[in-house]
Amino acid sequence: xxxxxxxxxxxxxxxxxxxxxxxxxxxxxxxxxxxxxxxxxxxxxxxxxxxxxxxxxxxxxxxxxxxxxxxxxxxxxxxxxxxxxxxxxxxxxxxxxxxxxxxxxxxxxxxxxxxxxxxxxxxxxxxxxxxxxxxxxxxxxx
Numbered sequence: 001x002x003x004x005x006x007x008x009x010x011x012x013x014x015x016x017x018x019x020x021x022x023x024x025x026x027x028x029x030x031x032x033x034x035x036x037x038x039x040x041x042x043x044x045x046x047x048x049x050x051x052x053x054x055x056x057x058x059x060x061x062x063x064x065x066x067x068x069x070x071x072x073x074x075x076x077x078x079x080x081x082x083x084x085x086x087x088x089x090x091x092x093x094x095x096x097x098x099x100x101x102x103x104x105x106x107x108x109x110x111x112x113x114x115x116x117x118x119x120x121x122x123x124x125x126x127x128x129x130x131x132x133x134x135x136x137x138x139x140x141x142x
Contacts, residue, residue, distance in 0.1 A: 074121035081118035
């Protein structure tokens with residue numbers, strides 16, 4: 001983990017030992033993420049696959065690394081127009097793909113993208129990132 005949790009290692013150990021003595025598998029919810037702590041003997045059992053929830057695929061469009069990076073930079077700008085030349089990875093293919101999805105808009109009156117133009121995130125683009133981040137928090141991937 002790269003961030004500090006709201007629970008100490010001592011508390012996790014106490015929960016695990018208490019649950020093991022009672023014959024249960026502890027389940028801890030941290031910031032909306034469910035963490036199941038399975039005892040070593042149970043993890044080797046054949047029913048281990050029943051304990052693991054299947055991953056839930058993202059139902060929306062998949063953005064590549066460049067599209068995701070550009071969209072997040074535009075969202076940080078809070079709806080302001082930014083020159084595309086100041087955003088890393090904001091090339092024609094990337095911006096045109098985001099425009100096609102409706103996540104980014106060009107300057108008014110501009111039909112084709114040029115690297116010197118200004119762009120901004122649309123309300124659909126902002127909502128998309130919020131839905132995507134909520135999905136990732138709810139369906140934690142290892």
